[in-house]
Amino acid sequence: MAFETKEELLEKYIKLDKPHCPHCDEPMTLWEIPPINFSDGLGWQTPYLFVCFNDQCPSYQKGWQHLMESMEAPASYRCFCEPGADHFEYMPVFSPIGGTGSVMDDAAIIAEEAKKELMKQTFSILTDYYISKDWDEILKLCLDPKIPPKVRLKAAEMVGELGDATAVEHLINHKFPTPVLQEGVKKAIEQLHERHFTRECPFCAEIIKNRATVCKHCGKDVPRA
Numbered sequence: 001m002a003f004e005t006k007e008e009l010l011e012k013y014i015k016l017d018k019p020h021c022p023h024c025d026e027p028m029t030l031w032e033i034p035p036i037n038f039s040d041g042l043g044w045q046t047p048y049l050f051v052c053f054n055d056q057c058p059s060y061q062k063g064w065q066h067l068m069e070s071m072e073a074p075a076s077y078r079c080f081c082e083p084g085a086d087h088f089e090y091m092p093v094f095s096p097i098g099g100t101g102s103v104m105d106d107a108a109i110i111a112e113e114a115k116k117e118l119m120k121q122t123f124s125i126l127t128d129y130y131i132s133k134d135w136d137e138i139l140k141l142c143l144d145p146k147i148p149p150k151v152r153l154k155a156a157e158m159v160g161e162l163g164d165a166t167a168v169e170h171l172i173n174h175k176f177p178t179p180v181l182q183e184g185v186k187k188a189i190e191q192l193h194e195r196h197f198t199r200e201c202p203f204c205a206e207i208i209k210n211r212a213t214v215c216k217h218c219g220k221d222v223p224r225a
């Protein structure tokens with residue numbers, strides 16, 4: 001049997017038609033099994049289940065009464081099924097919100113998917129620019145706050161490798177959101193200076209040649225690099 005990662009399973013399950021609860025006929029909710037849970041050791045074949053979280057569900061409502069009478073326990077059952085399975089089972093819950101913390105609500109799922117999709121697309125665009133050595137466009141991606149930081153970091157590396165000396169100014173004057181990205185940009189700047197035999201003027205921070213003895217921007221004498 002092929003092993004599928006949790007992410008691959010989630011992707012697959014999102015596309016499934018939601019099963020309907022056999023008791024209330026409401027569509028069931030995709031639910032992530034918590035890492036520590038009542039079923040540990042029972043061997044789930046899946047990290048996700050479809051669960052009926054309808055509080056008006058007759059089975060769930062009867063559960064409170066039944067368990068109070070039979071076990072004097074304030075608890076009930078939620079009906080669930082494994083994705084793709086055609087039979088339904090029941091899990092105990094001890095409050096109306098029991099288990100709801102792991103609900104994969106549609107908005108969260110869609111946001112997660114959109115993020116992944118954007119990441120995939122921008123990485124692929126980046127690869128195209130890299131192949132055609134279009135560092136100007138790569139620099140734009142690197143500076144774009146709407147682009148995921150992981151992609152921007154990769155873009156920074158590419159600019160360091162491909163960019164011309166003017167790329168330094170763009171990178172120096174930009175504020176980056178994460179320390180990792182900021183660090184990546186710093187390395188890219190160092191690489192650009194190295195490749196173009198340049199450095200920053202210690203007085204005005206403009207870019208000057210390594211071998212310059214006078215800054216062409218501020219006119220000060222600069223020590224040799």
Ligand SMILES: [Zn+2]
Nearest residue numbers: 021024052057
């Ligand atoms: Zn139901």
Ligand SMILES: [Zn+2]
Nearest residue numbers: 201204215218
């Ligand atoms: Zn200067």
